Each structure stands twice: as structure tokens, then as C-alpha cells.
Amino acid sequence: MKVNVHLVVYILFVCCSAIPLPCWGQAELLIQSKASIDFKLQGYYGLEESTIFSGVLSAGGSRRVETQYRGLAMLIFSGGQQYPLIIGSQPSVVTIINSSQIPSFAVEDENQLFYKFLSDDVQVDNVDSFVGVMIRGKQLLDSSGSIKTVKELHEKKGEFQEFLQHNYRDLSHSDLLRRLLGQYFMMHEYVSYHRENSPAGDIQIIYRQEVLSGVRTLLAIFQDHIPKNELLNYCVGLYYNRGMVTMASFIADHFESFAYCGDNKQTLRNVPANQTLINSDGSEIGKFGELQGEITVSFVSYDCPVSMVRTVIKAREIADANSQGGKQLLIVVPLEQLSEKHRSMSRNVSGVAMLFVDDESWSESNLQNIRLPFIQKIPVQ
Numbered sequence: 001m002k003v004n005v006h007l008v009v010y011i012l013f014v015c016c017s018a019i020p021l022p023c024w025g026q027a028e029l030l031i032q033s034k035a036s037i038d039f040k041l042q043g044y045y046g047l048e049e050s051t052i053f054s055g056v057l058s059a060g061g062s063r064r065v066e067t068q069y070r071g072l073a074m075l076i077f078s079g080g081q082q083y084p085l086i087i088g089s090q091p092s093v094v095t096i097i098n099s100s101q102i103p104s105f106a107v108e109d110e111n112q113l114f115y116k117f118l119s120d121d122v123q124v125d126n127v128d129s130f131v132g133v134m135i136r137g138k139q140l141l142d143s144s145g146s147i148k149t150v151k152e153l154h155e156k157k158g159e160f161q162e163f164l165q166h167n168y169r170d171l172s173h174s175d176l177l178r179r180l181l182g183q184y185f186m187m188h189e190y191v192s193y194h195r196e197n198s199p200a201g202d203i204q205i206i207y208r209q210e211v212l213s214g215v216r217t218l219l220a221i222f223q224d225h226i227p228k229n230e231l232l233n234y235c236v237g238l239y240y241n242r243g244m245v246t247m248a249s250f251i252a253d254h255f256e257s258f259a260y261c262g263d264n265k266q267t268l269r270n271v272p273a274n275q276t277l278i279n280s281d282g283s284e285i286g287k288f289g290e291l292q293g294e295i296t297v298s299f300v301s302y303d304c305p306v307s308m309v310r311t312v313i314k315a316r317e318i319a320d321a322n323s324q325g326g327k328q329l330l331i332v333v334p335l336e337q338l339s340e341k342h343r344s345m346s347r348n349v350s351g352v353a354m355l356f357v358d359d360e361s362w363s364e365s366n367l368q369n370i371r372l373p374f375i376q377k378i379p380v381q
Helices: 005-016 110-120 130-146 150-166 176-190 200-221 228-240 245-254 305-323 340-348 360-366
Strands: 027-033 037-045 048-057 062-067 071-077 082-087 092-096 276-278 284-287 294-300 328-334 354-357 374-377
Touching (some): 027 048, 048 062, 130 176, 176 228, 200 228, 200 245, 228 305
Parallel strands (some): 294 328
16 A cells, blocks of 8 residues: 555544644553664654654564654654654554555554545545644645736735644644745745836846745744744745745845844854864865965854855855955854755855864854854954
């Protein structure tokens, strides 16, 4: 039986409707496998996801998992296959054949009920039930791909806004919340903003104003549920992750008071002269003390899209200044281990070298409880 993972998430909540989310209290799972597997259990909290458990089972092995998480979890294998798993009030025995087959359950519980709904293609008559909310969310997503005009965009955005506002509690414990927010902004790309006898520049102005209006409305809808800076970062990330850095920066600039991550900012101490620097291709380029020119350091985190957007914009400003005879350098310091996600920022800039510090311990010793973005000119020690 083939499982549609997205359908799984929607139907799953018919089972979760009897489980308060989150409902804390110790829950127990016995996971046993007939094949060697590497997997994790993932749960959902609004715009965040959290690993409940991760581990490896050998063929014929088992693992007892105790957790206080209740509700929807996703069983994710290292190969990318995903299956939903309901963690309820009763102990569950989950048997995995292999990563390409649906897990089975030894006791009559919400999981068996859930997969029965899938196999029997049950119709939902009560649209006010929890499963009704999930199905209407799916229908709303499906209906948004055909819009073409600004009028249709306004109408569909209104439907999204109303649905999100009235169903946040249910949506916050599924990936459906994030998918709806993503599509809410993607709809702007489907629309023709052309107006007869209007200059081409008006199209961009109208487009940007529509996006800003959407962000403003979402900030109002979720103000009692999601911190404004977290929601704004999510919206900025939707554009940054698609390579639309200028649009992401436009949003951050317009809502500057919410364009940050973290709580406090501390003064940056001097960078050690022997600090090793990494080029954007991952190769070692030399020591900090060997640099010449005006040096700017920018701290970033891939969990904080605003910091990455600000860094790219700063790099573009430096590139422009250098084209006029400047001699500025930009050093990027990740707050986590340097990765391709960080180095890929350099693809959004030309005309300037973006160098990276590959030393997470150094950034931790110099800055704690940092508020990002944090960009500062510094001297060499």
C-alpha cells in the first residue's frame, strides 16, 4: 500500500483530536525492527520542529522510547522516507519491516485507526471536526494554484487569513501551518500585476506592497501565538531560501523592529591574529593577522535568516565600495559549525571575497546571548 505522506499529515489529526496538544505526561513506545535502520522521531511546535528521539536499530533489535511528547510525530529514516506516528496516552508497539514499508502496530490504538482511514478512503462528513480542519487546509492549498489576477489574490489571501486565524491551535501541531504560510506568499508569484499604460516599475511596486501587506496581516493574526521576530524571520527565510535576497531584505527593512534573533548583544573582542580563515570553496586561505584593509565581521546563524540576508547585503555594499577603489574585507562568523549553508551566501555576491571563520568555540567565547544581525568593524589583535 502506497502512502501519500502529505495526506497522512492531514488525516492523522482525526486520531489526534482526542489527544490534547500538547498533552504532557510520560508516554512509552517500543520500536522494533526487522531490518537495520537509522531513524529519528520528529514532533511539531508551531513553526518549529523538534527531534523526540534518534537512534540506530540492528536487524531484529528493539528500543524502548519514553517521552513526554504527545500527538503527531514523524518517523524519518536516514534515506528520507517518512511515516507518521501518533504518540498517545497508551503504550504502543511499533514494528518496522524496512524503510520502504508502512510500520505496523501490535495493539489497537490511534495508529491502527489512522491507517484504517487511509486504506478505506473514509469520507469526512463533519467539517467542524479536527479532521475537517485538516481536509479544508488541504483543499485551500490545492485551490490556490489557479489564481491569476490581483482580485483573485486578495480573495484567496482572505481565505488563508481567516483559516489561519480560526484554526491556529490545530495547525500549530502539524507541518500544515508552515505549508500554508509558504503557499500564502508563493501565490504572489502566480499573479500578473500589469496594468494598462503603467510603467514596468509599477509592477514591482505593486508586487512588493502586496507582500508587505501579507506580512503585516500575519503579524497581527499570530501576535498572541508566535513572537513577531520569529514570524518575520520565517517570512524572510521563505524568500532568502529561494534566492530572492533583495525581496527578503526589503521585508526585513520594512519591519526592522522585528528583524532580529536572540535577546542581547555583547561587544565583540578583538579577533586573534592566528585565527584561521576559510574561503567560500572550503579551502584554507590564511590567518586573520595576515589580512590587509578595512575589516568587517558579521555573525550569522542558519536558524536566523535575517542575519544571512543582512550579511549578503553588507557584502554587496562592500563590493560596490571596492569597485570605487575601496579595500574592505568581510569575515563571516557562524554561530554553529561552518557548513555549506553558510558558504553558499557567497553565491549571492560578486566582486568581494567572503571569508569564513571555521571555529565555533571562538565565537562562543566572544559572544553569548547574541542578538543577530551583528555586523561590526574590528581591529586585528
